[in-house]
Amino acid sequence: MNAALNKTMLNYSSAEMLDIVKEKIKYNENSSYYQTNDMLEWYSEWDFKQYNPNIYSHGFHQYPAKFIPQLARKLLRVFTDNNSVVLDIFSGSGTTLIESFLLNRKKSIGIELNPFAVFMADVKTKPINPIELRQSFSEIKNFYNSANYDLNNLDTFYNINFWFKEETIIELSILKKCITQIEQIDIQNFFLLILSDVIRKVSLTKHSGFKLHRDKLKLSPSFKPNVFFEFEKLFNKNILLMEEFYIESKNNKTEILLIHGDSRKKQNIDENSIDFILTSPPYGDSKTTVAYGQFSRLSWQWIKNDSNIYSLDNDLLGGKNNVNFNNEILEFSATLKDQLEIIKNIDSLRAKDVLSFYIDLYETLKNAYFYLKHDKYFVLVTGNRTVKNVFLRTDTIISELAHIIGFKVEKVLFRNIINKRMPDKNCPTNIKGQYSNTMLQENIIFLRKN
């Protein structure tokens, strides 16, 4: 082993973690995951800047703050084997589940409160024979071309005319009707997920962020989206991804369990039953960070006609700020206590938003501890953010809370984030033109249950 490698390893890992990395990682991985020239990269690569995240079913649909699959794969390679039961307590669009499936792990469980994300993860973890999908596409196309649609029977939901032009509503209603004529539910869902992406493209929304804003430029008559053209384009993209996914995983036996539920509450998972937890919690409450509910709203209303999605952002971590400042977690995390005090002196309501997020997060960490087997690892990928000019050290706060719960904090690594559709600046002072950087790095926190 050369001296440079030795130095890098010391920088990256405590002795114990390093042993696991050395033992478990083989570098004959598929080149979508690693283009390794030497062992040095295996240990030091956490940014995965030069890798394509949209491989296999990962590329079916966008979702805010998705894991880079290469990162999930590396961690799953290190901490699991074919007999492992894996859990993601904020499973989002399903990256951990897909990677567990591709690696043929025994079982992979996801907990997620956003019903649209649960739907997405379900589609993305089901390999379907591409020949059948191509046949179904031809059927949908034939239905669409010969559709004789009752214009009094269009899809509708609250404010639909604010977000879509009249002609687009007609075309989307016809297309949805054609898709739902496909009898096999998994195939139907594959196409409904494509429809969701079409919905985003042809709506009057701006595509620059995850919040819903109307793009006034799209009100002009020159914005004439062609629904079926977009659908065909996205089908052509996803079918190629499905071909690769199908070949890679069709014989895999991983049991996938998606729980549509709240990670703050104990779910139906046995104590000491999980071999590895890999997750990425939200960075903060939905109102001021990523609005998962707003991101999902139009798609979910179209494809499932479910308007409960309206309240989702208030139901996610930190969504309700009816907390008080003598909560016990302020005794458990000195960092949170100090940082919150500063924010409270500037804006006590904002301080309540921050506190409620960490109180909720603490509940989820306790549940994770309950599910995990002794001596096993819980890895969290998370970001720090700035609120009212205070750089909130979520990595340290999680480490302090985890220690109280009974985890050993093995290591905290940093990785640079790239390609995120997150605002990388915010205006904490609310003075126009004054910005500060936020979320330029993520942390990878390695906890072990004592």
Ligand SMILES: C[S@@+](CC[C@H](N)C(=O)[O-])C[C@H]1O[C@@H](n2cnc3c(N)ncnc32)[C@H](O)[C@@H]1O
């Ligand atoms: C950073 S995203 C996870 C993304 C995921 N790693 C992926 O690759 O798609 C965080 C997720 O936590 C979910 N979430 C927030 N609060 C939750 C709660 N109380 N219970 C379960 N899921 C929650 C959000 O809906 C969001 O999908």
